[in-house]
Amino acid sequence: MDKLKDSNIMDNEIKELMIPHEKVAHVQLGNPLEHALLVLIKSGYSAIPVLDANYKLHGQISKAHILDSLLGLERIELERLNNRRVEEVMETKIPRINRNATFSRALAMSINHPFICILDEDDSFIGILTRRSILALINRYLTKVKNED
Ligand code: 4BW
Numbered sequence: 001m002d003k004l005k006d007s008n009i010m011d012n013e014i015k016e017l018m019i020p021h022e023k024v025a026h027v028q029l030g031n032p033l034e035h036a037l038l039v040l041i042k043s044g045y046s047a048i049p050v051l052d053a054n055y056k057l058h059g060q061i062s063k064a065h066i067l068d069s070l071l072g073l074e075r076i077e078l079e080r081l082n083n084r085r086v087e088e089v090m091e092t093k094i095p096r097i098n099r100n101a102t103f104s105r106a107l108a109m110s111i112n113h114p115f116i117c118i119l120d121e122d123d124s125f126i127g128i129l130t131r132r133s134i135l136a137l138i139n140r141y142l143t144k145v146k147n148e149d
Helices: 002-006 032-042 062-068 103-110 131-148
Strands: 047-051 057-062 096-098 115-119 125-130
Touching: 032 047, 032 057, 032 062, 047 062, 047 125, 057 062, 057 096, 057 115, 096 103, 103 115, 103 131
Parallel strands: 096 115
Antiparallel strands: 047 057, 115 125
């Protein structure tokens, strides 16, 4: 553990761990829920970012959000898939971080969030940081420390 303290792992910048925007499944404001559900099902992810045409981040949408929004009083109202847009259903309070933030900050946020959106200085969306990539870095680091003992 002394080695952990001496190392700068917690000060590392997060951009090396980022999944860049071109590889991130996402939907846009104005898309009907049916489109969002198709993207979620085809990508296999449970939640994805919602962007606008200028790559500004507006929120995230999940399969759970969409299914919940279809619940009527007595039945599942499938027609809402075409009648409602992602902005009516998305979560707007979502974790976001600047690309120059430290690993330490991202690690703390990842305790409660499976992914964190990364923004540049103009607040444009440039990618995501997943819990998987954070755990992979910690695993590599701990293995290295163990092998050095
Ligand atoms: O399609 C998948 N491919 C791989 N390689 N792994 C997957 C896939 N789908 C799910 N997983 C695994 C990952 O380990 O299940 C975990 C939970 O997925 P989630 O949350 O509930 O869909 C995945 O963990 P993770 O890689 O740390 O990703 C955390 C969350 O980040 C995912 C999803 O909401 C989002 N995400 C990850 N990669 C994404 C993405 N969203 C959009 N585009 C991407 N490329």
